[in-house]
Amino acid sequence: MDAVVKVFCTHTEPNYSLPWQRKRQSASTSSGFVIPGRRVLTNAHSVEHHTQVKLKKRGSDVKYVAKVLAIGVECDLALLTVEDDDFFEGIAPVQFGPLPHLSAPVSVIGYPIGGVAISITSGVVSRTEVTNYAHGGIDLLGVQIDAAINSGNSGGPAFNSKGECVGVAFQSLKHDDAENIGYVIPTPVIHHFITDYDRNKTYTGFPSLPFSWQRVESPAMRKWLKMRTGQKGVLISAVEPLMKDKINLKKNDVLVSIDGTDIASDGTVPFRAGEPITFNYLVSEKYVGESAQVRYLRDGKMQECSITFNAMKRLVPWHIEGTPPSYFIAGGLVFTTVCVPFLKNEYGKDYDFDAPVKLLEKFCHGRVEEEGQQVVICAQVLAAEVNRGYEDLHNTIVQSFNGVKIFNLKQLAQAVESSKDEFMRFELDHEISVVMDTKAANSATKAILKTHAIPSAKSADLR
Numbered sequence: 001m002d003a004v005v006k007v008f009c010t011h012t013e014p015n016y017s018l019p020w021q022r023k024r025q026s027a028s029t030s031s032g033f034v035i036p037g038r039r040v041l042t043n044a045h046s047v048e049h050h051t052q053v054k055l056k057k058r059g060s061d062v063k064y065v066a067k068v069l070a071i072g073v074e075c076d077l078a079l080l081t082v083e084d085d086d087f088f089e090g091i092a093p094v095q096f097g098p099l100p101h102l103s104a105p106v107s108v109i110g111y112p113i114g115g116v117a118i119s120i121t122s123g124v125v126s127r128t129e130v131t132n133y134a135h136g137g138i139d140l141l142g143v144q145i146d147a148a149i150n151s152g153n154s155g156g157p158a159f160n161s162k163g164e165c166v167g168v169a170f171q172s173l174k175h176d177d178a179e180n181i182g183y184v185i186p187t188p189v190i191h192h193f194i195t196d197y198d199r200n201k202t203y204t205g206f207p208s209l210p211f212s213w214q215r216v217e218s219p220a221m222r223k224w225l226k227m228r229t230g231q232k233g234v235l236i237s238a239v240e241p242l243m244k245d246k247i248n249l250k251k252n253d254v255l256v257s258i259d260g261t262d263i264a265s266d267g268t269v270p271f272r273a274g275e276p277i278t279f280n281y282l283v284s285e286k287y288v289g290e291s292a293q294v295r296y297l298r299d300g301k302m303q304e305c306s307i308t309f310n311a312m313k314r315l316v317p318w319h320i321e322g323t324p325p326s327y328f329i330a331g332g333l334v335f336t337t338v339c340v341p342f343l344k345n346e347y348g349k350d351y352d353f354d355a356p357v358k359l360l361e362k363f364c365h366g367r368v369e370e371e372g373q374q375v376v377i378c379a380q381v382l383a384a385e386v387n388r389g390y391e392d393l394h395n396t397i398v399q400s401f402n403g404v405k406i407f408n409l410k411q412l413a414q415a416v417e418s419s420k421d422e423f424m425r426f427e428l429d430h431e432i433s434v435v436m437d438t439k440a441a442n443s444a445t446k447a448i449l450k451t452h453a454i455p456s457a458k459s460a461d462l463r
Contacts, residue, residue: 001058001118003034003094006111007080007155008054008063009047014320016345017379019327019336020454025051031110031156032080033165036093040080041190042155043170044071045135047078049322055082057091058118070193070203073319074136076170077185077193078155094157096187097164100125100143101272108147108169108184110156123147123182128271130278131183134171137318137340138206140284141277142183143167149182158184188285196287204288207309209280210243211236216254216265225254226300232256232265233297234279241369242313248305254297258282283309315366316340316359316375328413328458331424331441332382332448333390333434335398337409338362338375346395358397358429374408378428382452386444390434397429413462 007030013023032042032055040055047053047068054063064087069079082088100106104125112119123146131142145158149172158167167184196204213234216222225235233254239247249255256262261269263279271277286292291308317339325342328335336342338359343351352360362375376398383391398406401415402425416424424441426434445457456463 001109001120003091004058004109004118004156005032005034005040006030006056007032007040007042007046007066008056009050010052011049012051013049014324014341016325016336016342019325019334019379019459020456022324029111029152030154031152031169033109033155033157034088034091034093035096035194038081038088039069040066040082041168041194042078042080043135043168044073044076044078045170046155047071047080053080055080055087057087070197071322072136072193072196072203072205073321074133074138074206075140075185075189075193076133076135077168077190079194079197094165095163096190097160097162097166099128099186099188100160100166102126102128102275105161106145106147106158106166106184108145108149108153108156108158108182110153110169112148112150112152115152119153121147121149121153126181128186128275128277130281130284138208138312139278139280140189140206141186141281142189143186145182145184147182148172149184153182192285192287199287205311206284207286207288207290208312209283210247210307210309211239211249213237213255213267215267225252225297227254227297228300231297233263234265234267236296238367241367242371247307248303249294249296249307250298252298256295256297256302258294259292313368315368315373316343316363323461324459326409326459326461327379328409328416328462329382329445329449329454330416330457331436331444332384332387333393333426334379334382335376335409335412336379338377356395359395362397370407372408372410376406376409376412378426378434382448384444384448386436386440387434393428393432393434396432398426399429400427401425410462413458 009028011026015021015023030046032040035041053066055066056063064082064084066080066082071078107122109120126146127144130139149169153169156169157165160166167186170185172182214237216235233256236253268276269279286309288311291306295304343355347354378393378396381391381393406412424436424438
């Protein structure tokens with residue numbers, strides 16, 4: 001227990017409504033623990049948008065300033081270190097154990113609800129499966145336990161009966177029909193994160209499938225795909241646009257196996273006795289840039305090829321990884337890009353229900369068709385005479401500028417600034433057109449920036 005520490009973090013989050021500034025400073029407490037190599041492991045969400053991180057050892061009143069080495073957004077893990085040698089004095093680093101089996105006892109240790117004294121909650125492993133990581137938005141291996149995990153427990157270790165760490169507490173299930181369901185990040189995911197950092201001295205992420213898939217359980221579907229009796233696999237329903245020229249797989253191929261592991265028609269692979277698991281697990285074990293041999297059916301004929309896995313590029317990113325949001329202002333029209341933190345800021349925790357349909361369609365089904373592609377929107381209009389009649393525009397997708405299709409915010413900024421046309425013409429969703437006199441808009445922009453105390457017409461990454 002002496003290796004378990006309390007994490008104090010001061011956060012300064014971006015202001016997505018006013019992207020040229022940040023929100024008011026806030027503070028949080030969570031848990032962490034010392035691991036070999038003079039490092040401390042905690043959750044990524046515990047130190048997100050940090051301006052200062054401090055650690056306090058059990059039974060001590062001294063807070064040590066910590067340095068953040070790496071933040072793994074997808075796996076919700078972060079590595080910290082402390083330069084002061086006194087911090088590590090007398091602490092034996094936690095040792096990791098194997099993935100626990102069903103009904104194995106576990107104890108979660110941490111500082112829930114910001115308590116001063118350390119807390120221990122006990123339970124058993126109730127399920128091991130690929131689960132959705134709420135912070136990272138991807139599916140990775142997770143262990144479900146029936147021990148309570150509350151705010152402040154985040155980042156604390158889960159120990160087995162031998163005193164070995166078998167996971168990191170990171171989220172709980174909040175549902176009217178569920179009680180005492182918590183989740184810990186298991187050791188395979190932890191080892192992947194740490195090894196990734198050790199190899200690259202930075203976090204490169206978890207690779208993803210370069211295609212979408214669906215189950216092949218319909219007899220008619222199997223017959224149409226020319227699958228013989230006993231053959232199994234999943235249907236490749238679409239290949240990511242950026243990967244179509246880089247892999248041999250095509251739409252309507254049937255993926256049969258990855259690295260010799262057969263895939264069932266419901267998309268599962270053998271994991272442990274009586275515990276099948278989604279085949280995405282095989283991909284999450286890989287590192288970015290690694291390859292796998294896959295077997296697939298095409299027109300009833302078995303074929304084989306190699307696939308290199310890379311990190312997923314989402315049209316609407318789950319995170320901007322600590323960087324401030326991009327923005328561009330022209331004639332009082334404020335343009336920015338859509339990401340999940342922006343949607344949460346604008347529409348709350350139920351953004352996936354409350355956001356406009358057009359934005360949700362991009363979030364759920366949009367695919368990156370061109371390198372660097374973004375969803376650019378007119379977020380708001382800073383009212384002035386030059387933009388009269390457009391004041392009610394709000395979070396509307398930009399389609400084109402002066403007849404040229406817009407793929408990202410930098411392209412839009414360059415197009416507007418280099419335009420020699422008499423008028424600026426923005427084509428937005430819902431067949432909305434915004435037309436302004438170019439000279440008048442450029443002249444008015446300076447006055448609008450001064451009125452709203454905005455330091456620049458565009459963010460630093462666009463300059």
